[in-house]
Amino acid sequence: MKLELRGLAPGTRLGVLAGLGRSGTRAMEVPGCLLYTHCGSVPHLTHDTLDALGRLPAVTQLPLATVAEHQEVLEAFREGAAKLAGLHDTVLFCSLQDPAAPCPAGYNTSKSVSLWSAAGRIELTVPKYVAMQAAVRPDWYQSLADGDAQPAGSSLKRVRRSVERTLTHLDECVLLHQKTAELVGAELFGVVEGADVREERVRSARETAKRPVGGFVLDGFQSGVMDQALRAQLIAAVTAELPRDKPRLVLGVGRPDQVLSCVEGGVDLFEGFFPFVATERGCALCFRFAMEPDPESAVQEQNGVTEDGGSSRTEDPEHQDLQQMTRFEMNLNDRRYRDDLRPLVVGCGCYCCRNHSRAYLHHLLVTKELLAGVLLMLHNVSHYSSFFSSVREALATDRLETLKSVVLGV
Ligand SMILES: [Zn+2]
Numbered sequence: 001m002k003l004e005l006r007g008l009a010p011g012t013r014l015g016v017l018a019g020l021g022r023s024g025t026r027a028m029e030v031p032g033c034l035l036y037t038h039c040g041s042v043p044h045l046t047h048d049t050l051d052a053l054g055r056l057p058a059v060t061q062l063p064l065a066t067v068a069e070h071q072e073v074l075e076a077f078r079e080g081a082a083k084l085a086g087l088h089d090t091v092l093f094c095s096l097q098d099p100a101a102p103c104p105a106g107y108n109t110s111k112s113v114s115l116w117s118a119a120g121r122i123e124l125t126v127p128k129y130v131a132m133q134a135a136v137r138p139d140w141y142q143s144l145a146d147g148d149a150q151p152a153g154s155s156l157k158r159v160r161r162s163v164e165r166t167l168t169h170l171d172e173c174v175l176l177h178q179k180t181a182e183l184v185g186a187e188l189f190g191v192v193e194g195a196d197v198r199e200e201r202v203r204s205a206r207e208t209a210k211r212p213v214g215g216f217v218l219d220g221f222q223s224g225v226m227d228q229a230l231r232a233q234l235i236a237a238v239t240a241e242l243p244r245d246k247p248r249l250v251l252g253v254g255r256p257d258q259v260l261s262c263v264e265g266g267v268d269l270f271e272g273f274f275p276f277v278a279t280e281r282g283c284a285l286c287f288r289f290a291m292e293p294d295p296e297s298a299v300q301e302q303n304g305v306t307e308d309g310g311s312s313r314t315e316d317p318e319h320q321d322l323q324q325m326t327r328f329e330m331n332l333n334d335r336r337y338r339d340d341l342r343p344l345v346v347g348c349g350c351y352c353c354r355n356h357s358r359a360y361l362h363h364l365l366v367t368k369e370l371l372a373g374v375l376l377m378l379h380n381v382s383h384y385s386s387f388f389s390s391v392r393e394a395l396a397t398d399r400l401e402t403l404k405s406v407v408l409g410v
Helices: 047-051 068-077 126-136 156-179 198-209 228-239 256-264 274-280 295-302 351-355 358-366 371-396 400-408
Strands: 002-005 015-020 026-030 059-063 091-095 113-117 120-124 140-142 187-192 215-218 248-250 283-285 329-331
Touching (some): 068 126, 256 400, 274 283, 358 371, 371 400
Parallel strands (some): 187 215, 215 248
Antiparallel strands (some): 113 120, 283 329
């Protein structure tokens, strides 16, 4: 794996992660987001409908929490989760927790980390964790980490313990990784912890960077646990300690405003769960990211009116939980879409917007048709992926401030 970066303004990163996967033939542009899956499948979409999306991210994310209960099946299969799920041409990243599901805190010990699967809590020691990864056979995986220390909710002593445990887990993971035949050629990513304590964040980053890791996972910055200004300061402090030539992936950040802030702080990769959580609440992503909008929508923007008839100036709290709708979405359950024959987003080229209307999606949602999730997911994944293309274009043309204004509607 090789990260080739283009020379840009200090702090920001734009480039290509090349030589990916065990064959070393795949590449992914950064900043970018991974393809989110449950147990190796994109929720709501079959392989056929997934093809309607066109070009997919080169890296697919498989949260271990969604596959852990099938460890015995994977061990018997012996060819890894990607092949079992029919993902033939992808780079598989196996993370620990599911970013779209709640993860209760307070269950980790000095020797174990709790994983929350559909079947309940699974207590993982490092040997058990590496054995699970050996069954999954990912191309990338994160090391076991104690992410329980919460900003503003944990004592300094608990935060330090979280950093210590995570480093100890990493050292053990490195040793076992080197002895595990199924993981030859896989990249182990070290996890940076430290909650909201700057010195601990810096220590965690500095110490993790000394280990033989392929990249870095930044944990504890999830939406809802800290405000944006603090997240931006801490991420800048962390990335300043990390080597320039290895990728940085942040966990649990999906909102477009928070993604842009992390990109400014030097983050390369994001989990792609945000389109899924919007779909689950019956919402379509509708935020703008075109840096040259058409003249008609520009006039509407000046008047503070968005395509869905709502105000682009509405704010929502940064501390809101993952399940709450954000200002980047429109809620198709709302009766006001009952007779609205426009596509979800005017000008969107996705399958859903080319063929169906807001009124039809509203009807599918109120009658609880499964097709609602399929069509919403197609639009939301497509919209989110185009947003990331726009982020890369903005970095390439030095217009990140323009893109921020468009996305934030200011
Ligand atoms: Zn669309």
